[in-house]
Structures are given as C-alpha cells and as structure tokens.
Amino acid sequence: MSQAIPFVDLRTQYQQLEPQIRERINAVLDHGRYINGPEVDTLEAQLAEFAGVDHVVACSSGTDALLIPLMAWDIKPGDAVFTTPFTFIATAEVIALLGATPVFVDIDPVTFNMDPAALEQAIAKVQAEGRLTPKAVIPVDLFGLCADYTRLEPIAAKHDLVILEDAAQALGARLGDRGAGAFGHAAATSFYPAKPLGGYGDGGAVFTNDAALKKIFKSIREHGMGDHRYTNVRVGINGRLDSLQAAVLLVKLAAFPAELEGRNRVAAWYADKLKTVKTPVVPDGYYCSWAQYSVLSDDRDAMMAKLKAANIPSVIYYPLCLHLQPAFAQYGYSEGDFPNSEAASRTIFSLPMTPFLTEEQVSRVAEVLNQG
Numbered sequence: 001m002s003q004a005i006p007f008v009d010l011r012t013q014y015q016q017l018e019p020q021i022r023e024r025i026n027a028v029l030d031h032g033r034y035i036n037g038p039e040v041d042t043l044e045a046q047l048a049e050f051a052g053v054d055h056v057v058a059c060s061s062g063t064d065a066l067l068i069p070l071m072a073w074d075i076k077p078g079d080a081v082f083t084t085p086f087t088f089i090a091t092a093e094v095i096a097l098l099g100a101t102p103v104f105v106d107i108d109p110v111t112f113n114m115d116p117a118a119l120e121q122a123i124a125k126v127q128a129e130g131r132l133t134p135k136a137v138i139p140v141d142l143f144g145l146c147a148d149y150t151r152l153e154p155i156a157a158k159h160d161l162v163i164l165e166d167a168a169q170a171l172g173a174r175l176g177d178r179g180a181g182a183f184g185h186a187a188a189t190s191f192y193p194a195k196p197l198g199g200y201g202d203g204g205a206v207f208t209n210d211a212a213l214k215k216i217f218k219s220i221r222e223h224g225m226g227d228h229r230y231t232n233v234r235v236g237i238n239g240r241l242d243s244l245q246a247a248v249l250l251v252k253l254a255a256f257p258a259e260l261e262g263r264n265r266v267a268a269w270y271a272d273k274l275k276t277v278k279t280p281v282v283p284d285g286y287y288c289s290w291a292q293y294s295v296l297s298d299d300r301d302a303m304m305a306k307l308k309a310a311n312i313p314s315v316i317y318y319p320l321c322l323h324l325q326p327a328f329a330q331y332g333y334s335e336g337d338f339p340n341s342e343a344a345s346r347t348i349f350s351l352p353m354t355p356f357l358t359e360e361q362v363s364r365v366a367e368v369l370n371q372g
C-alpha cells in the first residue's frame, strides 16, 4: 500500500520549527510565569497587527472567544442570536449556554456561509412573532472563507444588531482590504491544534477595535475582575490562554504567512486536478485560509470508500446540521427547514489539506477520485 497522506500535518511543521519552539518553551520554563506571562501580551500585539485590528484578547479556546463577547453584550434569555446550522456546535452552543435562543439562517449553497437574504427573512420572522428580541448575528467564516460581510454588515446595522465574526477557521483569510478577525463588532478565533494557526492544546482569541469592549473582555476572561485583582465587578470565567501556548503560537504566527501560501498552492492543485467532484469556489475579492478543502459529490460514500482503500483520509464536516442536533431539539426545528445546509451535509467531504502536501500527493488523491 502506498504511504499514508496526512489529513492535517502537525509533525512536518514541528520538524521545521522545532528549535524556535523549544527555545520559546524553555524561556517560559525559565521565567516561570505560566499564567499571564509576557508571551501572552506579545502574542496579542502581534495578532492585532496581523489581523489589522486595534485589540486582541487571547483566551482559552475558540468557544470561550465566542462566549466572552456574548457575555460582554449581556446576551440573555429572550434574546435571538442568528447563526447558521452548518457549522461546528460551538457557534450555537455559546448562545444556548447563556439562555438565549439560536435562530438559524440557511447558507449560500456555493460558499457554505450565511445567506444574507435568508438573514433578512429570519430577522423579519422573529420581529413578526414578537417572542424574542433580535440582538446579535454570528456569521461563520466556514472552512477559511470569510462570510459575505459586504452584505451582512448593512443588514445588521439596519436592525441594530451586533455582529460577532466566528473566524475560528479563518485566521489569515481576507475579503477586500480586510482580514478575518476585523469584521463586525468583535471576532473570535480558535488555536485548536488542527486549525490553520494552531497551538499545542486549546486556545483562542477575541478581536475588536473597541477599547471599552476590550476592557470588558479582559475582565470576563479573568473572573470578572475589576481594577483590583480581588474585586469582581461582573460574573466572568477562567478563560485565560496559558503562557506556554502563547509561546508556541508566537513561533507559528511567524511561519503562518508562508503556510497560508502553501495552503493556497495545494488548493490550486486540487482545483486543477479534481474532475469528478464539485470543488470549492472562492469568489472574486476573497483570499481563503483553507482550514478545510471541502468538495461535494452525490456519490460521497463511494468516493470516501475509494480514498480509504488508497490509504487517504477524508472527513465529513458536518454530517448533521445543528438544527437537527438532539442538543437543540428544544428549539423545534425539523428536517427540511434549511435545504441548502441539509444538502451540503449529505454531499460534502473534506480532503487532506496541509501546507506541506506535494503536487504528487495531490495528484494521487485526484487520481483516486477521478477513477470512474
């Protein structure tokens, strides 16, 4: 059997960056400030520059990076927060955790991101029903492609809704002259190891241009701390990022621009070579960070079986839409409510995507899928 192709390749990256990573980790071991060490401040400053925003608050996961802004905005029972059902559970879970109601909005079938026209309809429906108060929108930059903020931002502004960009999969992506992390009133990203910029454990960050909001994010991250360490002015969480994770991420952030180029090189090879599946579309003006390379096929099971037989991994993101998840049964959705999301969940699968894949490896994947 031919050599396995990795789905995500943390090993090659580690081999390339090992001396710098060990040096950074050793520095933390030497100074011993495992919590709130200087690496965290440095990482926040570098991430702010990278994303083109004024403030970054590093935190313990992408999930907490979504939760913290919602807490800052006092999202609560009776509030409607709009998001898509074709995403990772965390996007809607944080809404439910605060007792607010996730209101799902179907995706565009081509980009897999929130359909702005469907958002307008969902807002109108909630307003007409009068049971919930529309408060916020969480568009997701799925698979590394920014959502359509050009159309989403005016809709949110018109209805006085705050936007929280879920950029967990999209750091490094761009839309026009703005990068992921810079859309909406705040944005969240994840440093889960398999993400385009991943650490060696859980981690995340919140982005904003609003200095007052940043202060609240920092307070919530640290048990609602006030100006004095043991004065608590609000209810918060333990949401800090470890100094060790920040140390690893500093090294990886420096290597990230070259890795993004690598991901785009691999994506271009796939697009060129794949003939029997529908390849992802990157609309004009967008730059994708390729958290996943996801293709569509009506013959998905057979395609994935062929890959497996050839020792090539593939994964389905996402096999069950959030409106059909047992955890969200209380919201009363049913099959057929979001046709584009449901169609994607039935036909989508993701292929190996790392910046280190060779053209020969991509050709091997394509040859297996292109066989009749």
Ligand SMILES: Cc1ncc(COP(=O)(O)O)c(C=O)c1O
Binding pocket: 061, 062, 063, 064, 087, 088, 090, 091, 140, 166, 168, 169, 189, 190, 191, 192, 202, 203, 204
């Ligand atoms: C779209 C999306 N939102 C949120 C998250 C949550 O991030 P984390 O796993 O770091 O909590 C993830 C990733 O896992 C994600 O893919």
